[in-house]
Amino acid sequence: MKDSMIRGADIVVRSLIAENAEIIFGYPGGAIMPVYDALHDYHDEVRHVLTRHEQGAIHAAQGYARVSGKVGVCIATSGPGATNLITGLADAQIDSTPLVCITGQVASHLLGTDAFQETDVLGISMAATKWNIQVRRVEDIAPAIAKGFYIAKSGRPGAVLIDITKDAQTNFGEFNYSKCLGFRSYKTHIPVEKTAIQEAAFLINMAKRPYVLFGQGVVLGQAEAELKAFLDKSGIPAACTLLGSGSLSEDHPNYVGKLGMHGNYAPNMLTNQCDVLIAVGMRFDDRVTGDLKRYAKQAKVIHLELDPAEINKIVRCEVAVLGNCKDSLSLLTDAVKANAYPEWMAQFKELAEQERASVIDPDLTPTKPGLTMGEVIHQINKYKADDAILVTDVGQHQMIAWRYFNYKKPRTQVTSGGLGTMGFALPAALGAQMYDFSRQVVCVVGDGGIQMTIQELGTIMQTKAPVKIVLLNNNFLGMVRQWQQMFFDKRYSFTELDNPDFVKIAEAYNIQAQKVTERGNLQEAIEDMLIHDGPYFLEVVVEKEDNVFPMIATGCSVEEVRLS
Amino acid sequence: MKRYTIFVITENFIGILNRITIIFTRRGINIDALTASESRLEGIHRITIEVTASEDTVIQLVNQIEKIIDVIKAFHHEDENVVYQEIALYKIPVSRLDGGLEKIIRQHNAKIIAAEPDFVVLELTGHKEQTQELLEILKTYGLLEFARSGRVAVAKRMLTIDSFVK
Numbered sequence: 001m002k003d004s005m006i007r008g009a010d011i012v013v014r015s016l017i018a019e020n021a022e023i024i025f026g027y028p029g030g031a032i033m034p035v036y037d038a039l040h041d042y043h044d045e046v047r048h049v050l051t052r053h054e055q056g057a058i059h060a061a062q063g064y065a066r067v068s069g070k071v072g073v074c075i076a077t078s079g080p081g082a083t084n085l086i087t088g089l090a091d092a093q094i095d096s097t098p099l100v101c102i103t104g105q106v107a108s109h110l111l112g113t114d115a116f117q118e119t120d121v122l123g124i125s126m127a128a129t130k131w132n133i134q135v136r137r138v139e140d141i142a143p144a145i146a147k148g149f150y151i152a153k154s155g156r157p158g159a160v161l162i163d164i165t166k167d168a169q170t171n172f173g174e175f176n177y178s179k180c181l182g183f184r185s186y187k188t189h190i191p192v193e194k195t196a197i198q199e200a201a202f203l204i205n206m207a208k209r210p211y212v213l214f215g216q217g218v219v220l221g222q223a224e225a226e227l228k229a230f231l232d233k234s235g236i237p238a239a240c241t242l243l244g245s246g247s248l249s250e251d252h253p254n255y256v257g258k259l260g261m262h263g264n265y266a267p268n269m270l271t272n273q274c275d276v277l278i279a280v281g282m283r284f285d286d287r288v289t290g291d292l293k294r295y296a297k298q299a300k301v302i303h304l305e306l307d308p309a310e311i312n313k314i315v316r317c318e319v320a321v322l323g324n325c326k327d328s329l330s331l332l333t334d335a336v337k338a339n340a341y342p343e344w345m346a347q348f349k350e351l352a353e354q355e356r357a358s359v360i361d362p363d364l365t366p367t368k369p370g371l372t373m374g375e376v377i378h379q380i381n382k383y384k385a386d387d388a389i390l391v392t393d394v395g396q397h398q399m400i401a402w403r404y405f406n407y408k409k410p411r412t413q414v415t416s417g418g419l420g421t422m423g424f425a426l427p428a429a430l431g432a433q434m435y436d437f438s439r440q441v442v443c444v445v446g447d448g449g450i451q452m453t454i455q456e457l458g459t460i461m462q463t464k465a466p467v468k469i470v471l472l473n474n475n476f477l478g479m480v481r482q483w484q485q486m487f488f489d490k491r492y493s494f495t496e497l498d499n500p501d502f503v504k505i506a507e508a509y510n511i512q513a514q515k516v517t518e519r520g521n522l523q524e525a526i527e528d529m530l531i532h533d534g535p536y537f538l539e540v541v542v543e544k545e546d547n548v549f550p551m552i553a554t555g556c557s558v559e560e561v562r563l564s
Numbered sequence: 565m566k567r568y569t570i571f572v573i574t575e576n577f578i579g580i581l582n583r584i585t586i587i588f589t590r591r592g593i594n595i596d597a598l599t600a601s602e603s604r605l606e607g608i609h610r611i612t613i614e615v616t617a618s619e620d621t622v623i624q625l626v627n628q629i630e631k632i633i634d635v636i637k638a639f640h641h642e643d644e645n646v647v648y649q650e651i652a653l654y655k656i657p658v659s660r661l662d663g664g665l666e667k668i669i670r671q672h673n674a675k676i677i678a679a680e681p682d683f684v685v686l687e688l689t690g691h692k693e694q695t696q697e698l699l700e701i702l703k704t705y706g707l708l709e710f711a712r713s714g715r716v717a718v719a720k721r722m723l724t725i726d727s728f729v730k
Contacts, residue, residue, distance in 0.1 A: 122578075123582065126583055131634075132579075133578075184729060185633065185634050186633050307631070308630070308631070311627075312620075
């Protein structure tokens with residue numbers, strides 16, 4: 001053996017360092033132990049965060065990736081370690097989050113024999129990953145990691161899983177790392193077609209009531225400035241999807257609000273009155289469109305999209321502009337006339353006023369005794385930093401926080417959009433905070449979701465990540481309860497929770513905690529939390545049976561959005 | 565609903581077939597037949613899938629197949645635009661052989677490719693309609709076993725794999 005040869009496990013770690021991975025979230029176990037042994041030698045170059053569960057590790061990696069724009073990295077062992085990653089893989093894949101997950105696997109001679117902690121991770125993860133591979137030979141480790149990083153972050157980002165057998169980790173090989181720069185079966189750059197831009201500009205220039213819907217493609221394509229420039233010149237009103245939030249400041253004059261089931265009133269209603277619909281980096285999720293048979297039928301649709309498989313998948317478009325919206329938006333900005341639509345814009349404002357009077361004011365400045373989720377977010381807005389990151393879980397609190405949080409900067413929104421994973425917020429907030437301790441990370445979570453990954457308070461304790469956790473406690477699985485109230489005759493089947501003393505739990509983890517039950521104490525508690533140096537846990541007991549409105553019920557059209 | 569042939573040109577990568585079939589499974593679409601083989605170029609495989617679906621659905625399937633990292637190209641054709649063949653084997657007991665069967669074999673251009681003491685094996689190559697017609701007839705001759713391949717097909721248009729592999 002040559003002196004230059006190193007263990008496969010060292011190759012794994014040195015490859016990660018070569019990809020500029022600065023932090024790894026993970027959990028050790030038998031089949032990944034050689035890599036953990038190697039990590040011991042490199043702790044000056046790459047940081048490892050030990051979570052309390054593999055699901056926590058992958059959600060933390062997602063939170064880190066979403067805030068940083070870099071590839072999130074997580075490591076787990078074979079068998080249960082790997083299967084615990086599946087929810088996070090599916091979540092990252094559907095929300096286009098770049099991840100590289102490395103799992104240990106039993107030694108190659110044991111593959112297929114039902115060995116201890118053996119599962120067919122390749123098979124199980126196939127439907128939840130952009131790409132996956134099993135590495136059985138030491139010489140294949142570095143090329144697999146190089147390819148994995150390239151695939152995870154290029155094109156439409158996604159989740160990659162690399163399964164490495166234990167013998168590949170312990171065998172010795174040469175380490176010559178070369179980054180992957182592309183390969184023939186995978187095209188990442190789609191040049192924007194000029195004719196598509198011309199056709200799109202023609203439709204836009206003729207339009208009386210054009211309307212822009214923007215999604216996470218703007219964030220992923222780093223096209224925030226291009227979107228703003230396009231809107232500035234074209235004067236077209238624009239609404240965002242859940243994951244598009246933050247890519248345009250909510251103070252922008254063209255910004256008209258949020259789309260979807262619990263989005264704003266005007267943006268949903270007027271989807272069915274525009275004449276040209278310009279979809280930018282969004283995929284017409286069913287939570288955005290409602291009943292497709294009655295969705296924007298009057299409009300000619302222009303779709304700016306990177307992923308060819310999204311074109312005509314849900315909504316048939318008149319003009320497809322393939323490519324990164326950073327490129328297509330700037331070409332389109334040059335091609336459209338400077339314009340303004342005062343009457344059209346006034347329609348948005350009029351409906352927004354209706355929403356303000358019947359939903360927003362009662363939510364933010366309630367007169368009834370019970371605390372609302374909305375007023376909590378309202379108070380957070382008053383004291384938060386402009387670049388504060390909001391991490392939410394899934395359910396009523398998620399929709400309320402999204403509706404009322406004042407987004408001003410890109411990459412300040414971290415939530416589980418496509419998959420709707422309860423338990424996402426706490427570990428994702430940890431991951432977001434690990435990227436930058438100086439940023440405010442506010443984790444808004446419900447009493448149901450927090451209990452799915454509450455063990456990660458331990459990771460917050462150990463890392464001292466100064467996450468501000470705001471638990472909105474209504475002692476219910478609130479969103480399901482709302483549906484039971486509205487669509488199942490108030491038959492509250494298994495949605496009421498007998499909860500533990502959350503403050504005691506937080507304090508047991510050495511995290512400063514406070515509980516608020518009265519409106520009079522809310523403002524001060526939020527101020528205390530946000531100026532506190534270190535992690536903080538604030539439980540706010542809110543009204544038990546509040547509902548989230550506006551709402552487009554399942555099967556309804558966007559114009560059937562209800563205010564109550 | 566129409567019958568389509570989907571061609572997939574892929575790298576020879578472990579699990580690629582699984583990744584492709586998952587796309588059909590997710591949408592609850594049945595694959596009528598599937599064949600996989602090496603292509604003219606080393607290291608590149610071609611998979612031919614026969615499916616009955618609407619054109620919209622087929623386009624979406626093809627787009628999603630092409631999105632798979634190790635797929636080089638995927639496209640679809642209606643039956644008129646492909647040249648295709650299937651092969652069928654029929655096992656008939658010797659005890660049922662008679663003059664009528666000889667006529668049938670001649671009429672259908674089938675071949676006897678194996679003769680054992682107890683049975684003979686007939687082979688017919690052609691479109692599914694042809695092999696199906698013979699199947700129906702041979703059922704009355706005590707057919708012991710029947711097997712039919714998926715289609716092997718080439719597109720009629722003058723495009724070669726080389727143009728996709730750069």
